[in-house]
Every structure is written in C-alpha cells, then in structure tokens.
Amino acid sequence: MTLTDNQRTVLSFIQRYTAARGVSPKLQEIAEGIGISSRGVAHRYVQALEDAGFLSIDKGKHRGIRLLKENPYQRENSLPLLGKIAAGKPIEAIAGEDEINLVDFFGKNTFAVRVQGDSMIDAGIFDGDIAVIEFRETASDGDIVVALIDEQEATLKRFSRSGQGRFIELIPENTDMETMIYDACRVRIQGVLVGQLRKY
Amino acid sequence: MTLTDNQRTVLSFIQRYTAARGVSPKLQEIAEGIGISSRGVAHRYVQALEDAGFLSIDKGKHRGIRLLKENPYQRENSLPLLGKIAAGKPIEAIAGEDEINLVDFFGKNTFAVRVQGDSMIDAGIFDGDIAVIEFRETASDGDIVVALIDEQEATLKRFSRSGQGRFIELIPENTDMETMIYDACRVRIQGVLVGQLRKY
DNA sequence: CATCAACGAGAACATTTTGAGAACAATATG
DNA sequence: CATATTGTTCTCAAAATGTTCTCGTTGATG
Numbered sequence: 001m002t003l004t005d006n007q008r009t010v011l012s013f014i015q016r017y018t019a020a021r022g023v024s025p026k027l028q029e030i031a032e033g034i035g036i037s038s039r040g041v042a043h044r045y046v047q048a049l050e051d052a053g054f055l056s057i058d059k060g061k062h063r064g065i066r067l068l069k070e071n072p073y074q075r076e077n078s079l080p081l082l083g084k085i086a087a088g089k090p091i092e093a094i095a096g097e098d099e100i101n102l103v104d105f106f107g108k109n110t111f112a113v114r115v116q117g118d119s120m121i122d123a124g125i126f127d128g129d130i131a132v133i134e135f136r137e138t139a140s141d142g143d144i145v146v147a148l149i150d151e152q153e154a155t156l157k158r159f160s161r162s163g164q165g166r167f168i169e170l171i172p173e174n175t176d177m178e179t180m181i182y183d184a185c186r187v188r189i190q191g192v193l194v195g196q197l198r199k200y
Numbered sequence: 201m202t203l204t205d206n207q208r209t210v211l212s213f214i215q216r217y218t219a220a221r222g223v224s225p226k227l228q229e230i231a232e233g234i235g236i237s238s239r240g241v242a243h244r245y246v247q248a249l250e251d252a253g254f255l256s257i258d259k260g261k262h263r264g265i266r267l268l269k270e271n272p273y274q275r276e277n278s279l280p281l282l283g284k285i286a287a288g289k290p291i292e293a294i295a296g297e298d299e300i301n302l303v304d305f306f307g308k309n310t311f312a313v314r315v316q317g318d319s320m321i322d323a324g325i326f327d328g329d330i331a332v333i334e335f336r337e338t339a340s341d342g343d344i345v346v347a348l349i350d351e352q353e354a355t356l357k358r359f360s361r362s363g364q365g366r367f368i369e370l371i372p373e374n375t376d377m378e379t380m381i382y383d384a385c386r387v388r389i390q391g392v393l394v395g396q397l398r399k400y
Numbered sequence: 401c402a403t404c405a406a407c408g409a410g411a412a413c414a415t416t417t418t419g420a421g422a423a424c425a426a427t428a429t430g
Numbered sequence: 431c432a433t434a435t436t437g438t439t440c441t442c443a444a445a446a447t448g449t450t451c452t453c454g455t456t457g458a459t460g
Contacts (some may be wrong), residue, residue: 002263003223037421039437041418059437060438062428135213135216135233193400200344200395206406239449259448
C-alpha cells in the first residue's frame with residue numbers, strides 16, 4: 001500500500017502537530033493545515049492512513065488519532081523565514097511570516113550532494129558546500145551539471161556541447177583548472193544544479 | 201531484450217528519483233526529467249521497461265511504478281566507494297546516504313532571512329541569497345552578525361569591537377563600502393550567521 | 401526509393417484522487 | 431438534560447494522472 005502525495009502531507013502534518021502540541025489535531029485543523037475546508041475530506045485521509053497502518057483511530061473520540069509508525073517519506077525540514085534583512089525593521093517585527101521548506105524552495109525533483117574540491121570556486125561553490133541538484137538527464141549549454149563519466153566518475157562542472165553535439169565540454173570554474181572534453185557517449189548527465197547550501 | 205538508449209535513460213531516472221524520494225515519479229515528472237513534454241511518450245517508455253522486466257506497474261495508480269531489478273550500472277561496474285561528488289560514484293549509488301534536514305543541518309535556534317544588497321559579496325553572500333541565522337544576543341569578533349541599529353535598521357555585517365568595547369564596528373565584505381562604527385549601546389545583536397542557501 | 405523501428409507531440413478517454421458540503425451520530429461541556 | 435462541537439458517512443463534481451491512440455519526423459537498412 002502506497003500513500004498518495006496528499007496522504008503523505010496529512011501524515012506529516014499530524015506528526016508535526018502532535019510533536020508540537022502533545023495531542024493530535026482535530027479534523028478541522030488537519031483540513032486547514034493542508035489548505036482545504038472539508039472535515040469530511042480530512043477524515044478520508046486519516047482513514048486511508050489508518051488502513052495503511054500509520055496510525056489508529058479511537059473511533060468517535062475527539063483528537064483520537066494515535067501515531068504508530070515513523071513517516072518514511074517526509075522529513076521535517078523547514079526553517080522560519082523572516083523578512084528581508086537590511087530592509088529597515090527589527091527582526092522580531094516581521095517574525096513568523098513564512099517558512100522555508102527545502103523541497104518547496106528548491107523544487108520537487110531535487111536531491112543534495114556534498115561538493116568536494118575547488119573546481120567551481122569561481123562560481124561561488126566551495127569545497128564542502130552542499131549542491132542542490134534537480135534530476136534531469138538533459139542539460140543546456142551553460143548549465144552547471146552533475147556529469148557521470150564512463151559510468152565511473154561523477155563531477156560537478158559547467159556543461160557545453162561542441163563539435164555538432166559529438167563532444168561534451170565540462171568546464172571548471174577555476175582558472176587553475178582546464179576544460180575537459182569527452183565523446184558525448186562517455187558522459188551521462190545526472191542532474192542540473194539549482195541551488196546550494198553552506199554551513200559555517 | 202535490449203533496452204534502447206532512451207529506455208535506459210528513463211530507467212536511470214526512475215531509479216534515482218525513487219532512491220532519493222522514496223516514491224516513484226509521475227509520468228509528467230519522467231517526461232520533464234528526460235526533456236520531453238508528452239506523458240504518453242513517458243508511458244510508452246515505462247511500458248517498455250515493464251515488458252523488459254525492470255519494473256512493474258500498478259495499473260491506473262498514481263506513482264504506481266515499482267522497481268524490480270537492481271540498477272544494471274551498479275552491477276556492471278563495481279564502483280569505488282567514495283561518497284562525495286567528484287570522487288567517483290554515480291548518484292544512484294550514493295542517494296539516501298546523506299539526507300539533508302534543514303533543522304538538523306543548521307541547528308535548532310535558527311531562522312532565515314533573505315539578503316538584500318551587495319555588502320557581503322566578498323564573503324560569498326550575494327543579493328537574494330537566504331542567510332541562516334542562529335539566535336544569539338552576543339557575538340565574537342569576526343562573526344558575521346545580524347545587527348539592529350537604533351532598534352531600527354537590521355543589517356548583515358562582520359562584527360568587531362573597538363575602543364575597549366565602547367564601540368562596535370560593522371564591516372561590510374565589499375571593497376566599495378566602508379566600515380560603520382557605532383556606540384555599543386546603539387547596536388543590538390540579533391543573531392550570528394551559520395549558513396546560507398542559494399537558489400539559481 | 402520503400403520499409404521499418406524509434407521517437408515526440410498531443411488528442412481522447414479512463415481511472416484515480418481530490419474537494420465541497422450535507423446529513424447524521426457520537427462526544428464533550430455546562 | 432440541552433447544546434455545541436467533533437467525528438463519520440455520503441453524494442456529487444472537478445482535477446490530476448494514467449492509458450491508448452493517431453500522426454508526423456527521423457535515421458537506418460535493404
């Protein structure tokens with residue numbers, strides 16, 4: 001039994017709510033939490049989650065949801081997003097405006113890899129940074145891509161075609177390093193850079 | 201039964217997506233991932249992969265693809281064991297190894313602000329980046345801080361004391377801009393930079 | 401040139417998933 | 431008990447997604 005996207009969203013909401021408040025949410029609260037207006041629909045989701053074994057329902061009881069399993073899909077990964085800095089107000093004044101969720105922020109089809117090496121420092125990507133990559137098998141000239149060479153070596157470089165598409169150039173953003181040129185058949189694109197994270 | 205190049209591409213996409221996200225992609229996502237626009241074509245590929253025995257389809261269900269075989273690339277090339285990118289493994293081999301959780305990654309007492317302006321470009325912080333800040337009322341010389349001046353203006357600068365603690369210097373990381381010096385009582389620290397996010 | 405297989409676009413249809421809300425039952429509360 | 435709140439079960443409709451087509455293009459091959 002697999003969950004639908006919305007069922008996962010509901011499960012995640014229930015887990016967060018329960019963790020924060022110590023009691024399970026009401027159906028109305030679940031509905032509002034996922035942006036709908038119908039308690040009936042919320043109930044249908046909760047029922048589906050019970051059928052899938054993620055929780056149990058104390059029938060009829062208010063706030064009668066008990067969680068059983070960990071949610072294997074979604075992880076809690078949001079940060080509160082405050083207003084723009086340098087815009088003139090104390091941070092407290094604009095707190096709680098929004099939040100950042102990694103998946104929402106960078107897009108759904110993304111994953112993260114840790115970058116090793118200095119081949120992209122001129123693009124502002126440093127050793128140890130986390131690169132956020134969107135799944136794609138194709139790229140446009142100028143994209144920064146994760147390229148797999150000979151099914152062996154994965155590398156992060158700027159992508160460009162040459163020789164009427166027969167060759168692929170992988171261009172480091174570092175004046176000390178040289179462009180690598182391969183037969184197109186030796187290179188497989190695994191994704192395109194869409195963001196990055198850095199921790200100090 | 202041999203797969204065509206495109207079928208292999210689709211299989212690779214499905215494998216990586218599933219490894220990283222825990223659920224299979226939708227046909228639309230597959231189409232976008234390989235650079236085409238037609239769900240129908242994506243379906244034809246998935247069907248071919250089912251016929252070839254690589255996966256099974258839960259007919260009609262959304263995200264109803266189940267992978268059956270191991271990734272052929274992993275099996276055919278026994279790969280070196282380094283996890284980081286540029287160090288030698290296809291993404292599907294390391295997916296899931298290094299999941300990023302924003303709160304775990306940056307710490308609990310953190311929030312995010314969008315950076316406006318170029319005062320920190322030499323520190324690699326650009327206009328439009330998201331700065332991740334840890335709540336603190338104190339800072340050490342050299343920290344990059346969110347400082348509130350006269351309870352009015354919040355700004356992101358490098359922090360330093362001077363004059364036996366009577367003054368606070370807020371130093372931009374931009375050679376075109378000048379250090380600002382304030383009486384310590386006019387400056388309140390709101391937090392210290394611990395990370396950043398960028399979206400391309 | 402004729403044929404064929406692989407491919408991409410997109411229309412048309414089928415099925416699943418979703419949302420609203422009514423009606424009623426059970427529970428909570430004073 | 432009386433009332434309000436909450437949970438449960440329905441029906442109907444819409445949206446999203448999967449499925450099956452046709453059509454045209456391209457490149458390889460005989």
